[in-house]
Amino acid sequence: MERKTVFPQRLLPYLLLAPQLLITAVFFFWPAAQAVWFSFLRQDAFGIRTSFVGLENFTELLADPTYHEALRNTAVFATAVSLLSLGLGLLFAVLADRRIRGAGLYRTLLIWPYAVAPAVAAVLWIFLFHPQVGLIGRWLNGVGLGWDYKLNGGQAMLVVILAAAWKQVAYNMIFFLAGLQSIPPSVLEAAAIDGARPWQRFWTITFPLLSPTTFFLIVVNLVYACFDTFGVIDALTKGGPAKATETLIYRAYVDGRVNLDLGMSSAQSVVLMVVVILLTMVQFRYVERRVHY
Amino acid sequence: MATLSLAGIEKSFGATRVLHGVDLDVAEGEMIVIVGASGCGKSTLLRIVAGLESPSAGRVRIDQRDVTALEPAERDIAMVFQNYALYPHMSVRENMAYGLKIRGFARAEIERRVAEAAALLELAPLLDRRPRQLSGGQRQRVAMGRAIVREPKLFLFDEPLSNLDAKLRVQMRAELRRLQRRLGVTSLFVTHDQVEAMTLGDRLLVMHQGHAAQLATPMDIFERPADTYVASFIGSPAMNFLAGRLTAGGAAVALAAGPVLRFADGPRPGAEGMPLTLGIRPEHLVPAAEGLALALDLVEPLGSESVLHGRLANGEALAVRLPGRPPAVDRLTLALPPATLQVFVAETGRRLDPSPA
Numbered sequence: 044m045e046r047k048t049v050f051p052q053r054l055l056p057y058l059l060l061a062p063q064l065l066i067t068a069v070f071f072f073w074p075a076a077q078a079v080w081f082s083f084l085r086q087d088a089f090g091i092r093t094s095f096v097g098l099e100n101f102t103e104l105l106a107d108p109t110y111h112e113a114l115r116n117t118a119v120f121a122t123a124v125s126l127l128s129l130g131l132g133l134l135f136a137v138l139a140d141r142r143i144r145g146a147g148l149y150r151t152l153l154i155w156p157y158a159v160a161p162a163v164a165a166v167l168w169i170f171l172f173h174p175q176v177g178l179i180g181r182w183l184n185g186v187g188l189g190w191d192y193k194l195n196g197g198q199a200m201l202v203v204i205l206a207a208a209w210k211q212v213a214y215n216m217i218f219f220l221a222g223l224q225s226i227p228p229s230v231l232e233a234a235a236i237d238g239a240r241p242w243q244r245f246w247t248i249t250f251p252l253l254s255p256t257t258f259f260l261i262v263v264n265l266v267y268a269c270f271d272t273f274g275v276i277d278a279l280t281k282g283g284p285a286k287a288t289e290t291l292i293y294r295a296y297v298d299g300r301v302n303l304d305l306g307m308s309s310a311q312s313v314v315l316m317v318v319v320i321l322l323t324m325v326q327f328r329y330v331e332r333r334v335h336y
Numbered sequence: 337m338a339t340l341s342l343a344g345i346e347k348s349f350g351a352t353r354v355l356h357g358v359d360l361d362v363a364e365g366e367m368i369v370i371v372g373a374s375g376c377g378k379s380t381l382l383r384i385v386a387g388l389e390s391p392s393a394g395r396v397r398i399d400q401r402d403v404t405a406l407e408p409a410e411r412d413i414a415m416v417f418q419n420y421a422l423y424p425h426m427s428v429r430e431n432m433a434y435g436l437k438i439r440g441f442a443r444a445e446i447e448r449r450v451a452e453a454a455a456l457l458e459l460a461p462l463l464d465r466r467p468r469q470l471s472g473g474q475r476q477r478v479a480m481g482r483a484i485v486r487e488p489k490l491f492l493f494d495e496p497l498s499n500l501d502a503k504l505r506v507q508m509r510a511e512l513r514r515l516q517r518r519l520g521v522t523s524l525f526v527t528h529d530q531v532e533a534m535t536l537g538d539r540l541l542v543m544h545q546g547h548a549a550q551l552a553t554p555m556d557i558f559e560r561p562a563d564t565y566v567a568s569f570i571g572s573p574a575m576n577f578l579a580g581r582l583t584a585g586g587a588a589v590a591l592a593a594g595p596v597l598r599f600a601d602g603p604r605p606g607a608e609g610m611p612l613t614l615g616i617r618p619e620h621l622v623p624a625a626e627g628l629a630l631a632l633d634l635v636e637p638l639g640s641e642s643v644l645h646g647r648l649a650n651g652e653a654l655a656v657r658l659p660g661r662p663p664a665v666d667r668l669t670l671a672l673p674p675a676t677l678q679v680f681v682a683e684t685g686r687r688l689d690p691s692p693a
Binding site for chain 2: 227229230232233234235236237238239240243247248251252254
């Protein structure tokens with residue numbers, strides 16, 4: 044069912060849409076178009092001469108082994124962050140859904156990390172994992188594990204994954220909690236009477252009924268891990284050590300802002316844009332076809 | 337098939353006491369209907385039997401086995417919910433098979449039982465549909481099927497017909513009764529609908545404010561209600577109540593409205609002048625030359641009968657049910673046949689029977 048509102052004047056609807064369209068045009072379409080345009084150009088190091096190179100930026104990019112490395116990092120990072128934050132989000136939501144005293148309070152507490160700025164969150168994790176001053180870092184070194192995420196690429200990846208996932212857990216929990224609360228209690232009671240133990244009830248009833256929420260969150264989390272984690276990585280590892288935590292988005296930043304290679308950076312941005320568009324399309328397609336119970 | 341026994345079941349939610357010690361013994365294959373207004377504790381009682389709530393005090397026994405501390409899964413019961421509570425992501429077949437699968441039945445046995453139940457409930461063509469593709473009546477039958485395939489010791493029904501439209505409800509009511517008779521499974525059925533209660537139950541348990549007001553066969557409850565609450569709850573239109581006092585050494589009642597009526601079934605015990613409440617059903621009042629004068633203020637023609645509402649000279653309200661078309665008058669004189677009178681103590685509302693001879 045779609046309800047259409049018919050405006051008596053022609054102008055009014057455009058006028059009402061104008062602010063949003065203007066913002067989208069200035070802050071999205073214009074820069075996006077510029078990025079596409081720049082991706083076909085190459086500038087010298089001092090920005091004096093610019094020449095049109097066609098698709099050369101793209102071919103060079105796709106042949107670059109360090110770009111492949113960033114691609115792999117992104118895949119590992121995004122998968123780990125999504126799994127971790129979805130898993131913990133679901134766990135906390137299930138725990139918060141139980142009728143216990145003070146549920147309102149700790150629901151609020153669980154939502155807080157989402158409100159923390161990425162840089163602040165990163166500082167928090169530095170205080171935990173710094174090899175010399177961090178609480179956990181010092182303990183790890185104390186038990187002889189040789190912890191130093193500033194030198195060890197694997198450890199660095201682990202820290203950025205933890206920090207990025209931590210920030211997203213709250214968001215996932217809110218959605219899972221809403222999903223859990225929309226499951227009629229009588230359905231779970233019926234399953235209990237049918238003989239299903241709590242664990243069986245969760246996997247045969249609750250989890251399948253949450254699947255629309257889960258799917259939505261998978262896409263949102265992938266997009267978050269791929270594109271919204273710049274702040275966390277920048278504050279914690281700056282892509283290092285030795286590019287071990289350099290994801291696609293971080294690399295686009297490094298090439299553009301640090302190395303001042305606008306053409307290459309733009310080409311990377313265009314690749315990222317295509318990925319986002321694809322992910323969004325998958326989501327809408329799937330959500331539209333999704334069975335609604 | 338099993339017996340069910342409830343002993344002194346109490347339940348409090350915080351400071352609110354919703355059940356004040358309910359006892360009930362159900363024989364094998366019996367269908368007990370628990371009936372009462374909303375908030376009387378009938379659903380809570382059913383949920384305690386199911387194991388979905390635990391009682392604050394009292395024991396639940398199924399087949400003499402104390403199940404009070406057991407999980408719902410361990411009680412071997414099946415329940416049909418008001419909103420059916422079907423699993424929305426499963427087909428009708430999977431809905432019915434779920435309980436068997438969980439309990440580890442062999443696939444062939446599951447298929448046999450599901451097919452049997454589907455045939456019994458005429459669900460065979462719908463087995464591959466999802467619940468959302470079914471009508472209310474069909475969902476209701478699936479919920480029944482899910483209960484039947486389990487072959488449980490006990491069926492519990494929590495107002496399963498109240499989400500259906502009036503016509504379907506009557507039809508499903510009859511179906512349900514036939515099914516229960518045929519399967520012979522001991523059943524508890526909760527409803528607020530007195531017609532459902534009267535037609536479905538071998539015996540009724542009328543609940544009032546967390547107490548069991550009366551437990552008896554439907555006709556016993558109709559003919560010999562234990563108190564004024566039961567008397568007013570069962571029967572439509574509701575029983576009339578008139579104030580009066582015990583007189584003539586307990587052999588008669590002097591109505592506040594005037595007449596003195598002798599009891600047909602013998603004198604009542606009690607002090608002379610003790611306040612009484614006299615009950616008479618609207619269909620038992622008969623127009624007569626002499627008796628109570630009723631000024632009519634509302635006439636409800638129902639086709640085969642008419643219900644007339646009015647007031648007596650002293651202001652007491654009275655309803656009369658007469659067969660056929662309503663008479664075109666605004667005053668009626670009514671006689672109260674003594675054999676149909678119900679006598680209650682005004683102070684407690686309890687039934688007052690004749691003193692034993």
